[in-house]
Amino acid sequence: MTCAIEIDGLQVAFGRTLALRHLDARIHEGIAGLFGPNGSGKSTLLRVLAGLLRPSAGTVRLFGRPLTMKDEELRGRIGYAGHRSGLYGRLTVMENLELFARLHGTRPDRPARMLDELGLSDRRNTPAGELSAGYRRRAAVARALLHDPDLLLLDEPYANLDDEASDAVSGAVIAWRQPGRVAIVATHGAKKVKAYADAGLILKNGELIRQGTYETTGFTV
Amino acid sequence: MSRGFLSKTGTLVAKDLRVELRGRDTLPPMVAFAFTVSLLLAFAAPAPPELREPDALPLGAVGFIDVVAAFFWITILFAGLIGFARTFELERDDGAIDALLLVPVDRSGLFMAKAVANLTFVAVVQAVLLPTFAVLFHFDLGMSWFALIGVVALVDVGFVSIGTLFASVAAQTRSRELVLPILALPVLVPLFIAAFELTSDLLAGDGLQAVASRGWFGIVVAFDAVFAIAAALVFEFVIDA
Secondary structure, eight states, rough: OOOOEEEEEEEEETTTEEEEEEEEEEEEEEEEEEOOOTTHHHHHHHHHHSSSSSOOOEEEEEEEEOOTOHHHHTTTEEEEEEESOOOOOTHHHHHHHHHHHHHHTTTTTHHHHHHHTTOOGGGGTTTTTGGGGEEEEEEEEHHHHOOOOOOOEEEEEHHHHHHHHHHHHHHHHHOOOOTOEEEEEEOOHHHHHHHHHEEEEEEEETTEEEEEETTTTEEEE | OHHHHHHHHHHHHHHHHHHHHHHSSHHHHHHHHHHHHHHHHHHHSOOOOGSSSOOOOOOOHHHHHHHHHHHHHHHHHHHHHHHHTTTTTHHHHTTTTHHHSSSSSOOHHHHHHHHHHHHHHHHHHHHHHHHHHHTTTTOOOOOOOHHHHHHHHHHHHHHHHHHHHHHHHTTTTTTTHHHHHHHHHHHHHHHHHHHHHHHHHTTOOHHHHHTTTTTHHHHHHHHOOOOOOHHHHHHHHHTTO
């Protein structure tokens, strides 16, 4: 397996609070679950990996290249859905996806396909600001997957979702999986990610306390 | 500039204008402010009688024309700042800025798109304000309207560049409505002094050729060239901070 993400001595501080403490990790291609209690640093780690948050110390390499927002090509290979949807509330779901499809230069049929995959076709003409929390979550995942990224970062993608919607999200992530690609799915509940993840990481108080391949019984470190 | 760059920048401009057409969050407050202020100014400073009889004017009226030019640009300045303060609001609403920062578009494209959207808003305000001022302050420029529109467009380039850049800085602070004018006003002073001077010359009857030969005109051109380029370059560091 190819090492897709190399993290060395990563540290993130917000004022006096250390959100991530000297984190070292190697994440290989495939899908990794990122687990940990509230405040453990999961969202912070995903934002750093997306290039949206500059670390206080340490380095991150994605696909062998140093992570920097100046790298336009690298930026285009990242799909990120954070706590917020990243959608324009006044635009419909379809208009949002078409906008990001044009900006990413993806095929014009991708937005409609993503809507189908995530069970959003009946909401295509609904303004994103009028969606329920669950639909908004799915629309955010659709946006993150729209350009077939090589690195997919999903922060609590199952929040506010019923079982059917959760299955749609899992199905979309599984369909996206290809050799050479890597996904990190941060969640409280390991159960849903366990069904398809290859590996896992556990964070606690900003420290990586466990990392390894994921099996039905847990991690093999 | 590549075709892809221009096409993506155009997509972003269209998005901003579409969102504004649906939400009407920015333009109506700008226009309402400009219109109300111009009405108040017209009542506070009624036109002197000699202004209504152009044959009788010269010297006394020139002072009044200076005041009208200053009124016009001060109204535009504050109406513009109201709009600029909202430049990044729609990106902040539900985290769209994160998604936008990850698209493979050069940061100068993001800046240009925001600047063009802001320029459109300012131009709409001016399209309402110029005839309003002409009626309220009783001036008829005749053929000099074209020259005035040219000067206004030239000033707008620098104004919008600075406004958009500092709006991006202010958007990262908690009290952005306060931060924007504090940052932008000192930088805009020379541009607006030049704008007062050129506009008052045009209102006094000077043609475009005469106005273009003034030093103030050169100041506006230099301001536009320096700050439009500098703002586009600095924007990258601000937005990625």
